Amino acid sequence: MSLSRRQALGAAIAVPVAAQAARAASSPSLPDKNSFAVTPVAYLDSASTHPISLGARAAMDAYVGGRTLDPAALARKPVDRAAIIAKFARLVNADPDEVTWVQSTTMGEQAVLRALGFPHKGGRIVTDTLHFYAGFPMYQELAKQGVDVAWVQARDGRILPEDMAKAITPGTRLVSLSLVSTYNGFQHDLKAVCDLAHRVGALVYADIIHAAGAVPVDLHGSGVDFAACATYKWLMGDFGLGFLYARCGVLDDLPLADFGYYGFAAPGAPPGIGLSPPQTHVYPMDPRGDAPVSYIVRPGALGHFGTGTYAQSVIAAIDHGLDYLGALGVPVIQAHAQPLIGAMREGLTARGYKIITPSGTATPLLTALLPDARARLTEPLARAQVRISLHDHHFRIAPSVFNDMKDVDRLLAALPRA
Structure with a gap:
């Protein structure tokens, strides 16, 4: 069977993505850059939208393959909801x-x-x-x-x-x-x-x-x-x-x-999220009933x-x-973020920024006040290829599993003094 240009291109993309995802999933360690696509951006905005990993992309590609009736994808075991x-x-x-x-x-x-x-x-x-x-x-x-x-x-x-x-x-x-x-x-x-x-x-x-x-x-x-x-x-x-x-x-x-639809089931249906739709009594060959449908919640x-x-x-x-997340463990992920947060807190304070995240906070978010933050920081951060969350009068930084101290240094170098 010959492949069309579109099919060939899709295969060329899917194979390395799946291979990279498999390699990364085998032994994740932090910082984990292998599980995510290579990017020139120092991405410190995961509290807004976390990047999709290569493994998740491969899983979504497989789902889309099934939706396009790709025989190879249809042969895969469906996801157990x-x-x-x-x-x-x-x-x-x-x-x-x-x-x-x-x-x-x-x-x-x-x-x-x-x-x-x-x-x-x-x-x-x-x-x-x-x-x-x-x-x-x-x-x-x-x-x-x-x-x-x-x-x-x-x-x-x-x-x-x-x-x-x-x-x-x-x-x-x-x-x-x-x-x-x-x-x-x-x-x-x-x-x-x-x-x-x-x-x-x-x-x-x-x-x-x-x-x-x-x-x-x-x-x-x-x-x-x-x-x-x-x-x-x-x-x-x-x-x-x-x-x-x-x-x-x-x-x-x-x-x-x-x-x-998902909240109701036929009488006697097993518990869980499997489909067992209510029993109708209004269509040809339906069993008789006193109401249009029989169901349980x-x-x-x-x-x-x-x-x-x-x-x-x-x-x-x-x-x-x-x-x-289960393979890494959330406490490990939390611990990885804290030195990065600490270094950014110290660096921002030295540059005159007022931190409004309480000291001792063990979450991966750090927020600082700055009048007209979006207007003042959009251009210098774009030039440095650094991504954080910018708002009218504050900005928020949120490192994740793939970030390291080099990302922190790039951010601090790109920020003007407050």
Whole structure:
């Protein structure tokens, strides 16, 4: 069989990518540059979007091959979705039936709010100013619709436990926070917050997008009730797929608020995420029934929050990403980032920048204040081929598994004095 020019080109690309990925996966060590494509850029922006590894790319290529009906790809064993849920559950110390797919972190947070009846049931929500800032309008809109929203203000880049304690009053229904702040990397003591909330009968939701894969996460140990994250950051996946966690038992008294294909199954269907669609009673040769369809609600988080389809190609990427994280170990990844963060903190301070990430923070994020940061730094960083996250009046640096001190030196050399 002869290959077309397009097929030949695709094969020429796929073979070295797959070969490099296989070599890198065999013995990852840090810094690990072999698992990622060669780039001239000193990429220090993994808290915005983590680069896709060569192994994840090969897995996604195989998925696309199947979608194009490539015989070679069709012969591959399909990705085990239940196994991926189980891998993520192990990563964050949860049970697989407490976890389901979600399209994004924000979709997960909104699903929790709907499940609790906000805004129509009213009540008090406590959140803080180091939560995801793009979610602030959501809580402001809830307040307009009658929800009592209390904002805990950050002090010196931290949310102080005593300030949380004052805000979490009797009658509070939900505490909503980011375990690790996207703004400056501050990390809550999640167990302490959950203890405060549970004493007054409140539930706790945690956005863990900047925690899962970057720092150790223990959902069971913390007692948190809900958590969500997407996969395109530290889980090394891509956009359009994430995970939603609901603690065992917490959904028992909550009515369904989301209704979708994956949440329902035929009576007697086995548990899990395998397809077993409800039994219809309206089509030719259907069995008779008293309603158009017979079904059960699947147990656990899947039954409560499983709705429509999600990004299938990302499943292949995150399968590889979770294996990679499991092979290295999150504590090893966290430890690798800290000397880099320390060197950048020292270098930025020497250049006159004000660091707003609290000292002692063990997350891979470092944020500094600078008036007109985006306008002042875009050009010099582009010229030096250094990538960080630039904002109006601050910038954030986030090293990952492939970064080394040479990347730190390039960044510091490219930055003007504050």
